[in-house]
Amino acid sequence: TQLxxxxxxxxxxxxxxxxxxxxxxxxxxxxxxWYRQEPGEGPVLLVTVVTGGEVKKLKRLTFxxxxxxxxxxxxxxxxxxxxxxxxxxxxGAYNTDKLIFGxxxxxxxxx
Amino acid sequence: DTGVSQNPRHKxxxxxxxxxxxxxxxxxxxxxxxxxxTLGQGPEFLTYFQNEAQLEKSRLLSDRxxxxxxxxxxxxxxxxxxxxxxxxxxxxxxxSYQTDTQYxxxxxxxTVL
Numbered sequence: 001t002q003l004x005x006x007x008x009x010x011x012x013x014x015x016x017x018x019x020x021x022x023x024x025x026x027x028x029x030x031x032x033x034w035y036r037q038e039p040g041e042g043p044v045l046l047v048t049v050v051t052g053g054e055v056k057k058l059k060r061l062t063f064x065x066x067x068x069x070x071x072x073x074x075x076x077x078x079x080x081x082x083x084x085x086x087x088x089x090x091x092g093a094y095n096t097d098k099l100i101f102g103x104x105x106x107x108x109x110x111x
Numbered sequence: 112d113t114g115v116s117q118n119p120r121h122k123x124x125x126x127x128x129x130x131x132x133x134x135x136x137x138x139x140x141x142x143x144x145x146x147x148x149t150l151g152q153g154p155e156f157l158t159y160f161q162n163e164a165q166l167e168k169s170r171l172l173s174d175r176x177x178x179x180x181x182x183x184x185x186x187x188x189x190x191x192x193x194x195x196x197x198x199x200x201x202x203x204x205x206x207s208y209q210t211d212t213q214y215x216x217x218x219x220x221x222t223v224l
Contacts, residue, residue, distance in 0.1 A: 004153075030211060031211040031212075033211070033212060033213070035215070040218075040220065041217050041218065042115075042117075042202050042204075042215035042216050042217045042218045043154070043202070043215045044215070045212060045213075045214060045215075048210070048211065048212045050211070088153050088154075090153075090154075090213075092211035096167060097142060097144075097159055097161075097166070097167070097206075097211075098144065098156040098159055098167065098169075099144075099146075099154075099156065099204075099211075099213055100156075101146075101153030101154050101155070102153055103152070103153055104151075104152070104153050
């Protein structure tokens with residue numbers, strides 16, 4: 001069974017702080033997607049990474065896919081209250097088209 | 112560009128009743144997925160269609176659950192004889208054959224009383 005574990009589960013920080021969320025697995029994935037989800041809404045795609053070692057930047061967000069394609073990280077610089085939400089990583093497996101989702105990291109940024 | 116849409120957004124039903132949800136994918140996407148998400152958890156895969164063919168079903172999809180995509184466009188997910196444990200957010204996503212990236216709809220929140 002493929003599992004993706006995210007850490008930390010909860011993160012509560014002040015506006016302006018930096019943070020990193022980790023997504024780890026013992027399995028290799030063909031791609032890794034990061035989503036942000038607001039309460040009562042569906043996940044909204046932030047980024048897809050497909051190459052081992054790949055780094056993508058989206059304004060203050062930096063995403064990295066591990067060299068072995070088993071792990072990923074999301075780094076937010078100078079967090080803002082608008083970054084508050086549930087961050088989900090999801091891996092695309094080689095032998096199926098479904099996504100395997102991580103356990104989620106709930107981020108709260110206080111002004 | 113129209114995203115994935117789901118109806119209804121909320122459904123409250125009594126235990127034992129049948130419910131049906133609808134998903135309209137992004138128009139050029141041939142793949143459609145259903146996931147279920149319970150409070151505090153990430154979404155869990157239920158089933159997947161490529162065009163009108165249902166290619167994969169999770170063990171989570173008991174015989175009370177059935178999904179269809181008759182013309183390869185919209186899809187329906189029906190739950191028969193609902194149980195309180197069916198209460199969850201039901202999410203639909205779509206993708207094109209060219210990419211792994213899945214785009215999600217807003218979800219249908221089901222509450223079984």
